[in-house]
Amino acid sequence: MLKSFDIYSQNNILKIIVALNLLLVGTGSLLYTDRLISKLEIREQQYVQLYAKAIGYLVDTSHVDAGDLNFVTSEILEANKTIPAIYISPDGQIAMQRNIDIPVNQTPEETRQFLRQKTYEMRKNHMPIVVEIGKGERGLVYYNNSRLLRQLTYFPYALLTILAALSVLAYLAFSSSRRAEQNRVWVGLAKETAHQLGTPMSSLMAWVEYMRSDPEQFDGSITDEIEKDVQRLETITARFSSIGSVPTLKEEDVNEVVRQFTDYLARRISTKVKMSVTSQLPPGHMVKINKLLFEWVIENICKNAVDAMKGVGELRLNMVSLPHQEVAIDITDTGKGISKATMQKVFSPGFSTKKRGWGLGLTLAKRIVEEYHNGRLFVKSSEVGKGTTFRIVLNGK
Structure with a gap:
């Protein structure tokens, strides 16, 4: 029993170590992922702000020459290949959109309604960025997180699921090990009990034979009942001996x-x-x-x-x-x-x-x-x- 107690104590220590390691890994990964997501969100916001300024320069061409305009359209506007964005002109019309999957075979009106719905969804996630056109006019750029950032946002939940699965597997492994050890302990205890019963049973059988040898002093019916109980003890001993073995x-x-x-x-x-x-x-x-x-x-x-x-x-x-x-x-x-x-x-x-x-x-x-x-x-x-x-x-x- 002392050996089993030590094994159980070691299993408990191993469980604590595994749990702490999983906790540290999970906490560290979540903190790092959260920090990374925050940095990416700021970066995408800055990129959209640059995108909005580019639109402002493109719309108000009074202060840029053709070379600058070409630079703006080719190098900045076209560079946005990941962030969904919709530009709303000062008169409230959808003037430009990027990286939005528009359903095919739609009429122009259906497309406008589709993009309007997208702007409502974008507004829930981010405040629109103001585009200064000039002469007091302003447009708005609505945007959403890129697909990469959205996938990264779901990463902590996936990580927690994996850690939870590992925790369950570790628990099942330790529990199985403990049950196996308990079975070995009970089998050993049963066989030891059977072994210890052997000596007093032999002695009892000898006393039964002694009582039968003197029927005048000992009642035969009592001797018979004692013999039955001794045989019963033999049966119990056989039961304990069979624990842990495949019975016939x-x-x-x-x-x-x-x-x-x-x-x-x-x-x-x-x-x-x-x-x-x-x-x-x-x-x-x-x-x-x-x-x-x-x-x-x-x-x-x-x-x-x-x-x-x-x-x-x-x-x-x-x-x-x-x-x-x-x-x-x-x-x-x-x-x-x-x-x-x-x-x-x-x-x-x-x-x-x-x-x-x-x-x-x-x-x-x-x-x-x-x-x-x-x-x-x-x-x-x-x-x-x-x-x-x-x-x-x-x-x-």
Whole structure:
């Protein structure tokens, strides 16, 4: 356990380191991107201002010669190949536009309406730049961010998505590693428990033989019951030893297995619990199971049911056939029931409503049914104050 605790501590430290690195990378990238976007926005605004001045010079040609005018049109106006812009003349008409994808096959009026709509959209993002024409007249240049800048604006969101995905993958990786380590710990603990049980069991068997050798002093019926309990301990030891190993499945008469085990269990639970077994299965119905582990499942569910009833009530087992050659075993108690909030947790490791116990019985039962027998174990129904039904489904093929 100390070794496992160290591993878990190391995993927690690694999680913190990964989280901090992701946080630093994300924060640094976002700050740098935001700074870059701000600089590009200022640069594009300055470029549009230059574009607006060029338009002013182009419209008011009284102070420029032909060479200057040629320079303005070829070097400045034509240089804008990325920033969408619309020039509105002093009389309110659209006089010039750049880098706007106008739909084809439109009439001149439809084009004007389209460009007007674009100016409204541009105004939401940027204030128009004033063009001084001269003689007190002014035009307006509306513009929008270039495609490159718009793409860069979405980059932080893409980055956050990538970092979130990496965080989820890292979490899943650490969780998987921890679950694998927990499984190794439980397997080791189970096998060690089986090993430790071996010595007192051998001693108990010797005492049983001693008691049989003197029938006058020791009651034979008591000796028989003790021997059954010793055999039961051997079964439990075999169960613990099989954890972590792939169990061998054999064709078994499921009616006979359930009835034999419940007969044994009925004599060892509260006498105030009435246990009954019914079956709609045909006699000799065979199912591939590992008998030792399957009995463990029945025992765990039944003992949980007895605890839920506080040792008083009815415990009913019913076996039925399902489609596709499946077999269902319903275990119903008249206990306190399970709330909807609790129903999702009953199979979680460590979850228990009792003051004693580790909360592993139903977890192990579910694992045995689903991983080893390729079946299903779930809460079929439950009503608070009335009772619960667990259903085991096994493949009858």
